[in-house]
Amino acid sequence: MTNNTRNKFASYGLEILKWAALYVLYQAEAEGKTVVRQDVVRRRLDTGRIKRGITR
Secondary structure, eight states: OOHHHHHHHHHHHHHHHHHHHHHHHHHHHHTTOSOOOHHHHHHHHTOOOOOSSOOO
């Protein structure tokens, strides 16, 4: 996989994640919630916690 291909995959993945997070916030607003914590968004998206540090 070339760097360009990897970067495109990462870009598309981040775009999908961004729209998914916005959708969760839109749902919360429709439910009347004005503040949504990060852990609520993470739980609704089922993404898990971010581990610090990159390992290969």
